[in-house]
Amino acid sequence: MTTELHHFVAGKPAPGTSGRFADVFDPSTGAVQARVPLAAADEVRAVVGDAARAQREWAAWNPQRRARVLMRFLDLVRSEEDSLARLLSSEHGKTIPDARGDIQRGLEVVEFAIGIPHLLKGEYSDNAGTGIDVYSMRQPLGVVAGITPFNFPAMIPLWKAAPAIACGNAFVLKPSERDPSVPLRLAELFVEAGLPPGVFSVVNGDKEAVDALLTDPRVEAVGFVGSSAIAEYIYSTAATHGKRAQCFGGAKNHMIVMPDADLDQVTDALIGAGYGSAGERCMAISVAVPLGQATADALVERLAERVRTLKVGASHDEAADFGPLVTAEAVRRVRDYIDIGVAEGAELVVDGRGLTVAGYENGFFLGGCLFDKVTPEMRIYREEIFGPVLSIVRAEDYEAALRLPSEHEYGNGVAIFTRDGDTARDFTTRVNTGMVGVNMPIPVPIAYHTFGGWKRSGFGDLNQHGPDSIRFYTKTKTVTSRWPSGTKEGASFVIPTMK
Numbered sequence: 090m091t092t093e094l095h096h097f098v099a100g101k102p103a104p105g106t107s108g109r110f111a112d113v114f115d116p117s118t119g120a121v122q123a124r125v126p127l128a129a130a131d132e133v134r135a136v137v138g139d140a141a142r143a144q145r146e147w148a149a150w151n152p153q154r155r156a157r158v159l160m161r162f163l164d165l166v167r168s169e170e171d172s173l174a175r176l177l178s179s180e181h182g183k184t185i186p187d188a189r190g191d192i193q194r195g196l197e198v199v200e201f202a203i204g205i206p207h208l209l210k211g212e213y214s215d216n217a218g219t220g221i222d223v224y225s226m227r228q229p230l231g232v233v234a235g236i237t238p239f240n241f242p243a244m245i246p247l248w249k250a251a252p253a254i255a256c257g258n259a260f261v262l263k264p265s266e267r268d269p270s271v272p273l274r275l276a277e278l279f280v281e282a283g284l285p286p287g288v289f290s291v292v293n294g295d296k297e298a299v300d301a302l303l304t305d306p307r308v309e310a311v312g313f314v315g316s317s318a319i320a321e322y323i324y325s326t327a328a329t330h331g332k333r334a335q336c337f338g339g340a341k342n343h344m345i346v347m348p349d350a351d352l353d354q355v356t357d358a359l360i361g362a363g364y365g366s367a368g369e370r371c372m373a374i375s376v377a378v379p380l381g382q383a384t385a386d387a388l389v390e391r392l393a394e395r396v397r398t399l400k401v402g403a404s405h406d407e408a409a410d411f412g413p414l415v416t417a418e419a420v421r422r423v424r425d426y427i428d429i430g431v432a433e434g435a436e437l438v439v440d441g442r443g444l445t446v447a448g449y450e451n452g453f454f455l456g457g458c459l460f461d462k463v464t465p466e467m468r469i470y471r472e473e474i475f476g477p478v479l480s481i482v483r484a485e486d487y488e489a490a491l492r493l494p495s496e497h498e499y500g501n502g503v504a505i506f507t508r509d510g511d512t513a514r515d516f517t518t519r520v521n522t523g524m525v526g527v528n529m530p531i532p533v534p535i536a537y538h539t540f541g542g543w544k545r546s547g548f549g550d551l552n553q554h555g556p557d558s559i560r561f562y563t564k565t566k567t568v569t570s571r572w573p574s575g576t577k578e579g580a581s582f583v584i585p586t587m588k
Contacts, residue, residue: 092123094269096132096293097276099139100286106132111266111295116182116413117403119451123180125269128294133301136261136292140232141307143287144259148229152206155255159203162282163196166275173271177242178404180268182413182453183366185405188243195247197536198554205255208559218585221571227563229257230309230333234302236323237272238315239265239415240369246272248540249312250289252558254279258309262291263302267415269293303327310561312553313337314371316473317499317545324548335549335561337542339473340371340501343494344530345516346379346388347487347507354528355506356391362504362530363479364399364457367411369419372502372524372531376463376470376480378490385483389438389461392479396439396457403449413453414476420453423476427458430469430480436461441477465493473499487512495521501542502532523547 094113095102105126113123128136147155166173174188183191202208211225235249246262253260264272272291279289292298302308303326310333313323317338327334344362346355362374377392379385402409414420424442431437441456455477463470463480470480484490494503504526505516513527523542526532534540534555541552551557 091121094123094125094273094293096126096128096136097273097291098136099290100280102273105293113180113267113269114416114453115179116415116453117405117449119417119453123270125266125293127266128292128298130297130301133292133294133298134305136290137232137302137305137307139287140259140261140290143285144229144231144257147259147285147288148257150257152209152255155257156203156205158283159199159251159255162279162284163199163203165278165282166192166196169274169278173243173274175405176274177268177271178412180270181239181242182404182415183369184409184412185407187366191241192243194533195244198248199251201536201554202251202255208556209256209563211565220573221569223567223569225565225567227256227559228566230562230564231258232261232308233258233310233562234261234263234308234312236263236299236302236311236313236315237265239267240366240371242268242271243275245314246275248554252554253562254284254288256559256562258562259288260290261302261308262289263294263298264291266293266295299323300326303332304330306330308332310334320548321545333561335551335553337371337547337553338545339499340542340546341376341470341473341497341499342372342374342502343376343378343497343504344374345490345503345505346377346384347505347509347512348380348384349508350506351508352384352387352391355388356395358504358506358530359392359479360395360399364396364411364477367414367455368477369414369475372533374504374530375474375478376482376493378482378484378493380484380487380490382483385481389459389481392459393438396459396479399457401444401454401456402446403452411477414455415453417453419476420455423455423474423478426469426472426474426476427478430460430463430467433467433469435463435467435469435480471498491516491520495519498544499542499546500544501546502526504530504532
């Protein structure tokens, strides 16, 4: 039976009126399990109007009162964590433990945003000039929007919505149409926690809905996570229409393996970071760079053995290392890249294309793949594959290894595994990427630091969560105040200075 999904507007579910729908699949079986409405531009404009009305009241709430709503929301989500994880897993395909991690990383930003009374404090300078005080305050922007991807349907909406709402904004979420059910349930839980109707809305859709958000003058800021081509489009379109934008794109995350590294530890790290969630993570390690032929040969031998024994199964299979990809189209895309790699001359050490999962023959499965002797000229190195494919690029020396992530067009994350502190310090200082891990395979910062990549992995000046999120979702007002004693001073025609 196919479920008919909806939007979430003015604090309650709202049916779509455009007459257009998208199918939501069960990636483990390949069957359509739901239909989600795709909003027309006029539906989006109505949602924005409702959000604008709700925001005025919400902004008037004091920060501590807003924080209490987030506290209640946190408790409600935790009480439903198991059911939310199963729902997320059923639409995305990631394993249930991985889905719990998706939710938890989102909740950690909610926990950070609960500190909003402190985070919104401005600055004060007493007697900056004779009898003159200067102070600043942070105020909400108004209505802001988030356009979020399929691969983290709980985490990334919460990364964007929690700080935005805490700051006093209304938030309109356009989630991925591939797995929209968890965002819709989060919207219901926000209202149950006491959030006024209209402060958090969910409007499902495709490019028509995105363009409506980008061109509506009442939307003050837009956040996006997805491919670099779309990130660049959203960033430039938002800027053209006078909006703030933080847009995060693709990635090609490298792991540098120094000869002194513990190869057993490195192998564990690469297996988890390269193949977890079927490689559908923007922080997945997709390129390993061992230094020297001896290191490379030993690493490939260890990896090949482990990749061949990876357990791939249905998303609810507790024994599975990873589950299916999100759609049949995603499988075709990754298969095409594997074919390209073979044609380009890379050595396909482990080929996962022949995998079938018993009882789930129509699911969107692909086994782990391992390429060796990949070169920087190959497409499988230059482009983001977004699947369970790891490439080995051999480097002769440290400087050659350092150049690979530094000169790649993407600059999201990178890791180095070494036992030498001088090497690690030099690498973290010189490498040209936004996030760096030292003996950490997935260097995702904790919630009170900021997350963001460089180069074509990130468009915009401010990152996600942490202090940057408060800066992004507020505008600073600076007040210069003086209370004259009543003595007549006469007009002055020179610019004020502080002598």
